[in-house]
Amino acid sequence: MTTPLELVCPAGTPAGLRTAVDAGAHSVYCGFRDETNARNFPGLNFDRAEMREAAAYAHAHGAKIAIALNTFMRAGATDLWKRGVDDAVAAGADALILADVGLVDYARKAHPKQRLHLSVQAAAATPEAIAFYRDRFGIARVVLPRVLTVEEVSRLTAHAAPCETEVFVFGGLCVMAEGRCMLSSYATGKSPNMTGVCSPPSHVTYREDRDALVACVGGFTIERFERGEAAGYPTLCKGRFVADGAMSHLFEDPVSLNAVALLPRLAEIGVTAFKIEGRQRGRAYISTVVRAFRKAIDAMAAGKKFDIDELRGLTEGQRDTVGAYKKTWR
Amino acid sequence: MAKRLSLTLGSLLFNWPVKQWVDFYARIADEAPVDRVCLGEVVCSKRKPFVDDVTLEVVDRLERGGKEVVYSTLALPTGKREIRDIGDMIQAGYQIEANDIATVHLLNGKAHSVGPFINIYNEDTLALHLKLGATRICLPPELPLDSIRTLAKGNEAVEVFAFGRPPLALSARCYSARAKGTAKDACQFVCEADRDGMNVETLDGVPFLAVNGTQTLGFVVTAAVRQVEALREAGVVSLRLSPQTCDMVRVARIFRDLADGSTTPEEAGESLSVLHLPGPLSDGFLRGVPGCTLTEVD
Numbered sequence: 001m002t003t004p005l006e007l008v009c010p011a012g013t014p015a016g017l018r019t020a021v022d023a024g025a026h027s028v029y030c031g032f033r034d035e036t037n038a039r040n041f042p043g044l045n046f047d048r049a050e051m052r053e054a055a056a057y058a059h060a061h062g063a064k065i066a067i068a069l070n071t072f073m074r075a076g077a078t079d080l081w082k083r084g085v086d087d088a089v090a091a092g093a094d095a096l097i098l099a100d101v102g103l104v105d106y107a108r109k110a111h112p113k114q115r116l117h118l119s120v121q122a123a124a125a126t127p128e129a130i131a132f133y134r135d136r137f138g139i140a141r142v143v144l145p146r147v148l149t150v151e152e153v154s155r156l157t158a159h160a161a162p163c164e165t166e167v168f169v170f171g172g173l174c175v176m177a178e179g180r181c182m183l184s185s186y187a188t189g190k191s192p193n194m195t196g197v198c199s200p201p202s203h204v205t206y207r208e209d210r211d212a213l214v215a216c217v218g219g220f221t222i223e224r225f226e227r228g229e230a231a232g233y234p235t236l237c238k239g240r241f242v243a244d245g246a247m248s249h250l251f252e253d254p255v256s257l258n259a260v261a262l263l264p265r266l267a268e269i270g271v272t273a274f275k276i277e278g279r280q281r282g283r284a285y286i287s288t289v290v291r292a293f294r295k296a297i298d299a300m301a302a303g304k305k306f307d308i309d310e311l312r313g314l315t316e317g318q319r320d321t322v323g324a325y326k327k328t329w330r
Numbered sequence: 331m332a333k334r335l336s337l338t339l340g341s342l343l344f345n346w347p348v349k350q351w352v353d354f355y356a357r358i359a360d361e362a363p364v365d366r367v368c369l370g371e372v373v374c375s376k377r378k379p380f381v382d383d384v385t386l387e388v389v390d391r392l393e394r395g396g397k398e399v400v401y402s403t404l405a406l407p408t409g410k411r412e413i414r415d416i417g418d419m420i421q422a423g424y425q426i427e428a429n430d431i432a433t434v435h436l437l438n439g440k441a442h443s444v445g446p447f448i449n450i451y452n453e454d455t456l457a458l459h460l461k462l463g464a465t466r467i468c469l470p471p472e473l474p475l476d477s478i479r480t481l482a483k484g485n486e487a488v489e490v491f492a493f494g495r496p497p498l499a500l501s502a503r504c505y506s507a508r509a510k511g512t513a514k515d516a517c518q519f520v521c522e523a524d525r526d527g528m529n530v531e532t533l534d535g536v537p538f539l540a541v542n543g544t545q546t547l548g549f550v551v552t553a554a555v556r557q558v559e560a561l562r563e564a565g566v567v568s569l570r571l572s573p574q575t576c577d578m579v580r581v582a583r584i585f586r587d588l589a590d591g592s593t594t595p596e597e598a599g600e601s602l603s604v605l606h607l608p609g610p611l612s613d614g615f616l617r618g619v620p621g622c623t624l625t626e627v628d
Contacts, residue, residue: 072451075477101431102455122449125408128432147502152408176499176546177406179449182472183539186498186548186621189614191472193449214533218620221533237499242531243509243541250505250530250541330503330514 005267005274005297008066008166009290012044012279017054017065019283024294027064029097030054030279036069036084038099038121039279040196048087055092064094070119071196072100072179082106089114097143098122099179101133108137118142120168121179121192125152127159134163141166143275146174149327150262154269164272170289170311171277173257173323175237183236187218199235215239258320260296260311267300335562335589337582338468338489340572341368341402341427341445343497344542345377345521348384354573355388359395362582364571367392368427370402370419372447374504374543375412376517398425405429405447406500406544427466439463446470446491446570447500456481456488468570471496471552474618475560482565490561492554493581494572495527495540495547495608496621505541514544525575526608537609538622550612550622555598557616558588576605599625 009025011017020028031037033045046054051067058065067088073081081100085107088096096114098104099121107116120143124130133139141164144153157165176183181198185191188203205216215223215234222239225231232238237251259266263274274297276289292311299306323329339358346354358367369385369392371378381388392399401424403416416433420426420440428434429447443466450456450467459467468489469478482488504514506521506528521528527540527547537549554561554569561569569585571578584601587593593601603611614623 072449073454075452075473075480078452078454100449100451100455102452102458105458106454122431123406124431125406126413126430126432128413128435129430132431132435147406148408155410175503176501180406180447181499182470182496182621183498183546185472185615186496187538189618189620193451193470194472218622220536220538224533240533241538242533242535243528246509247533248509250509251501251503251546324502327515328513 005301006272007290007293007297008273008275010171010276010279010281010286011054012039012281014046014050014054016279016281016283016286018057019287020290021058021061021063023287023290025063025290027066027094027273028058029066029068031068031070032084032087034080034084035074035194035196036071036081038068038070038119038192038196040071041201041280044280048091051088051091059092065092066095066097066117067091067093068097068119069103070097070099070121072193073103074194078102082110086110095141104133104137104139115140117166119179120145123177123179125156125177127156130156130160130163134160139163141272143167145178146257147177147324150265150269150325151327153266153271153325157270161270165270166273166275167259167266167271168257168277169259169263169266169274170293171256171281173252173255173321175252181237187220187236189218199233204234253319253321255319255321257323258311259322259325260293261308262322262325263296264300333562333567335558335566336365336568337363337585337589338366338368338568338570339364339578339582340468340491340494340570341370341372342573343373343545343547344525344527344573345374345519346525347522348380350525351381352384352388354578356391357579359391359397362579363586364397364582366398366400366568368400368402368445370427372402372405372429372445373500373545374521375404375407375409375415377519378415400425400427400443402427402445403429403433405445406502407432408502434459434462437463441465444468446497450481451477453480456485460485460487466568472615472621475557475564475616476618478561478566478616479564482561484565486565486567488566489568489570490554490566491552492558492561492569492571492585494552494574495550496552496612496615497545497547498539498621499546501544501546504544505546506543509541529608540608548612548621549609550614550624551607551609552613552615553599553602553611553625554613554616555588555595555602555611556613556625558585558595562589574608576607580605
């Protein structure tokens with residue numbers, strides 16, 4: 001291991017950021033309160049002053065801060081995103097997380113020394129795609145899509161150097177190639193790429209049907225929870241559908257990603273950073289998850305074994321998966 | 331006078347048997363008033379070997395029919411072999427339509443087209459792609475007309491997805507296989523059974539999506555009939571027609587007439603809706619409302 005492993009943690013609010021830093025995050029990621037970031041949910045994110053304070057807090061505690069501007073600039077309104085880049089740099093961001101190549105180009109030209117990370121929303125899934133961003137724009141780290149196997153992550157990490165790789169290890173799991181999914185746009189008119197939201201709460205409705213709770217997104221009925229069944233958030237790709245005469249979770253079961261068992265292997269193949277998803281999560285959750293992962297990473301760094309079971313039971317609906325990291329997922 | 335809008339037949343997204351594939355393109359070559367035809371497997375590299383043997387013959391037929399032939403590349407390449415195949419096509423001198431940034435990297439500045447699977451949402455990103463050698467750019471299907479107006483101004487490069495089930499998402503996982511209780515590696519090409527995609531309904535039986543292997547599409551059929559005039563005025567140079575099993579020669583004629591002003595949007599909509607379409611006509615994305623929204627009829 002050449003570089004120390006980095007635990008990258010979500011910060012949806014200023015309080016959430018302090019929680020993650022206090023719990024041992026090596027770095028935190030967050031976004032401005034507008035459509036420039038892919039978690040544009042009501043009640044989340046940072047205004048300009050909060051961002052400056054957040055960066056100062058992180059730095060004072062030895063942590064880094066990455067600011068995500070990872071939606072795609074709207075035609076005719078690109079200034080909103082460019083101003084976001086300028087303000088993030090001014091706030092003291094250690095890195096910007098970008099997805100739109102037009103914005104990457106702007107950031108590189110306007111701020112030649114600023115460290116840039118490629119967002120998972122850019123879905124760079126091949127050595128050639130990574131080379132495109134690394135060689136032309138000096139991208140320093142790429143966040144890999146969640147559709148890759150461990151073998152593919154290994155190959156990509158080897159080819160990406162000196163560009164670092166960051167992988168998701170815990171939290172929500174996109175089953176579609178990120179940044180290339182329009183399911184939400186199709187059902188609700190609000191999309192991850194354009195508005196920074198997926199299956200947004202504003203378009204979710206519930207109704208009682210006999211003994212069950214029925215969940216709709218954009219008016220489409222996608223889940224039915226029987227009484228007593230845990231009702232997870234209805235995300236379009238985790239819904240239940242009817243195809244070929246059978247009802248099933250056609251795209252993905254309502255599971256979340258938990259790759260804790262793969263941490264040693266991912267470290268061995270040279271992955272630099274482990275990312276926890278969940279800027280929309282509460283502080284208690286963040287605190288517990290960050291602490292547990294930090295303990296695991298410290299144990300690995302010291303060449304010791306760590307307790308995997310501690311991280312079980314933290315996942316949504318108590319069910320987890322290693323997702324695409326295992327080839328049979330496909 | 332406004333410029334003539336050209337028509338592009340997009341790459342076939344579905345897995346059709348070889349004979350149907352050859353017959354389809356033969357008829358397109360002979361009868362369809364399209365200017366450009368995109369060939370090439372975009373969704374799943376496992377399907378590619380089936381048509382490899384007959385591709386040259388089909389290219390020749392299309393070229394003799396006066397069509398410009400473009401080779402469309404995989405939208406989500408991940409394997410080494412997939413990348414090598416793309417590199418080989420570039421080396422061989424084919425006109426390439428890139429559907430992934432890896433392909434743009436491999437093209438290294440060579441003139442090419444960009445397909446609807448590359449994220450170009452704004453004028454800065456579009457200008458960057460033009461600088462990288464793009465001469466034709468098909469925009470992502472979720473873009474509203476307002477954005478298209480900004481993007482199509484002054485470059486004579488923009489193409490818009492105008493007909494066919496709208497492509498919505500790509501995955502590493504094969505949902506056609508998953509629906510049959512198997513996985514991608516052991517798929518037995520079950521996707522061949524659904525030549526317009528496998529219909530996906532909600533829990534109360536409302537048609538919603540369509541699955542095509544690793545790809546998810548809308549259940550509806552995009553039809554930009556009411557927007558053709560606005561698209562031309564915006565400076566769009568080409569309309570993309572995405573193959574479905576319905577009579578695509580007829581579809582091409584309808585859009586040709588519409589683009590030439592020899593039929594009205596109402597007549598065109600009526601003519602399209604009597605074809606055997608896999609779903610109802612929709613123009614939601616273009617209008618900036620949910621993409622599933624149906625075209626309003628008078």
